[in-house]
Amino acid sequence: MPMSESYKIRLSNILPQIVDTFGTPFHIYDEKGIKETCRRLISVFKEIEGFREYFAVKALPNPSIMKIMQAAGFGFDCSSVPEIELARQIGSNRDDIMFTSNNTSTSQFETALSNGGCILNLDDISLISKLTKIPELICFRYNPGSRRKGNKIIGNPAESKYGVGHDQIIDAYAKSIALGAKRFGIHTMLASNELNYEYMVETTRMLLDIVEMICKTLPVTFEFINIGGGLGIPYTPDAFPFNLDAMALETTELFQKFKNQYGWVPRLYMESGRYITGPHGVLVTSVINHKNIYRKYVGVDASMSALMRPGMYDAYHHIHIHGKDTSSTLEKVDVVGALCENIDKFAVQRDLPPTEEGDILVIHDTGAHGHAMGFNYNGHLRPKELLLKEDLSVELIRRAETMEDYFATLKFDPAVHRF
Numbered sequence: 534m535p536m537s538e539s540y541k542i543r544l545s546n547i548l549p550q551i552v553d554t555f556g557t558p559f560h561i562y563d564e565k566g567i568k569e570t571c572r573r574l575i576s577v578f579k580e581i582e583g584f585r586e587y588f589a590v591k592a593l594p595n596p597s598i599m600k601i602m603q604a605a606g607f608g609f610d611c612s613s614v615p616e617i618e619l620a621r622q623i624g625s626n627r628d629d630i631m632f633t634s635n636n637t638s639t640s641q642f643e644t645a646l647s648n649g650g651c652i653l654n655l656d657d658i659s660l661i662s663k664l665t666k667i668p669e670l671i672c673f674r675y676n677p678g679s680r681r682k683g684n685k686i687i688g689n690p691a692e693s694k695y696g697v698g699h700d701q702i703i704d705a706y707a708k709s710i711a712l713g714a715k716r717f718g719i720h721t722m723l724a725s726n727e728l729n730y731e732y733m734v735e736t737t738r739m740l741l742d743i744v745e746m747i748c749k750t751l752p753v754t755f756e757f758i759n760i761g762g763g764l765g766i767p768y769t770p771d772a773f774p775f776n777l778d779a780m781a782l783e784t785t786e787l788f789q790k791f792k793n794q795y796g797w798v799p800r801l802y803m804e805s806g807r808y809i810t811g812p813h814g815v816l817v818t819s820v821i822n823h824k825n826i827y828r829k830y831v832g833v834d835a836s837m838s839a840l841m842r843p844g845m846y847d848a849y850h851h852i853h854i855h856g857k858d859t860s861s862t863l864e865k866v867d868v869v870g871a872l873c874e875n876i877d878k879f880a881v882q883r884d885l886p887p888t889e890e891g892d893i894l895v896i897h898d899t900g901a902h903g904h905a906m907g908f909n910y911n912g913h914l915r916p917k918e919l920l921l922k923e924d925l926s927v928e929l930i931r932r933a934e935t936m937e938d939y940f941a942t943l944k945f946d947p948a949v950h951r952f
């Protein structure tokens with residue numbers, strides 16, 4: 534179940550006018566769908582006191598979208614200084630920003646902790662001594678190593694560069710206490726695009742176990758556990774959607790059990806990106822060429838600069854052709870962009886209805902890690918982003934890149950140094 538039927542209908546009704554007005558290519562996001570997903574997430578976890586989602590900004594770093602999440606009560610998970618700045622610019626405060634970075638420089642920490650600060654989620658025990666002052670609230674990212682299997686996309690925890698190892702985790706909190714930290718959280722992020730809800734329940738169980746272990750050794754309680762993101766979405770038409778209800782039910786049970794046993798319980802934080810916006814965005818692109826050699830090619834006016842996932846991960850993105858959705862004749866084609874890279878293909882040997890120049894292709898599920906991952910290789914510029922609002926008006930929420938943008942970093946005072 535890629536792109537929802539509801540979004541497809543609302544978009545299709547006005548798509549030709551949108552294309553006429555704005556020109557292709559563009560990503561367009563569904564305000565209604567995003568709001569519904571936000572509400573659903575809050576509703577299924579409502580029995581866990583203090584539940585909060587910190588939207589992973591990297592999935593869709595657009596202030597207009599982030600404001601929708603902010604209105605829903607979400608915070609933001611940021612992994613770089615510019616992402617923190619994005620969250621601050623829309624008015625996020627310290628408790629609304631989780632800084633989950635990796636291999637972080639001292640200057641990044643300084644910026645993160647100034648101008649109002651944020652919740653620090655430290656990736657290693659060695660980083661404690663790099664802080665000029667330990668914040669009152671501190672969180673560590675935990676890496677269970679061989680205790681857990683990762684999943685296909687993210688790899689095995691034992692081979693991943695993230696987080697504090699199991700044998701150092703108690704020490705990390707002990708050191709922080711010695712330096713004056715008073716409030717604590719613990720975080721992990723082990724899966725990506727995981728469709729099996731049980732994996733996420735296991736992650737909660739694992740973190741609650743670690744909290745238990747730490748609290749038996751050190752005189753602390755925990756304010757929150759953060760189980761990371763990684764909830765999957767069904768990209769292919771035959772994939773089953775993630776069972777959020779079952780995850781919420783079993784997670785709530787774990788929290789109740791903990792509370793019954795200890796008389797207190799941490800809050801639950803999450804930092805999903807893909808699950809919140811992924812299905813609510815599409816890339817709209819026009820057919821500009823056909824080519825028929827050893828294979829049939831459909832050339833479109835977007836390229837990898839707008840969507841890397843197919844080329845980078847061999848990821849499937851469902852495609853429909855506007856107005857030809859019910860066509861019974863199909864042909865096998867590769868849908869390609871203009872980059873000088875043979876991986877610049879949105880679909881490989883896909884059965885699609887025959888197209889003509891000017892036909893509009895809708896590439897599904899580009900609402901997360903889509904535009905955000907785009908790049909400028911080969912001089913290709915990133916496209917604009919639009920928002921289909923609830924009242925069916927369409928708002929430009931990011932303009933397309935221009936040649937001036939491309940040349941901007943070449944404009945500087947000539948600086949030659951002789952040594």
Ligand SMILES: *Cc1c(COP(=O)(O)O)cnc(C)c1O
Pocket residue numbers: 589591592610612633722724725726761762763764804805806807808901
């Ligand atoms: C990428 C990332 C996320 C979001 O992942 P999704 O698969 O989009 O849910 C959350 N937390 C961290 C630390 C990440 O690196």
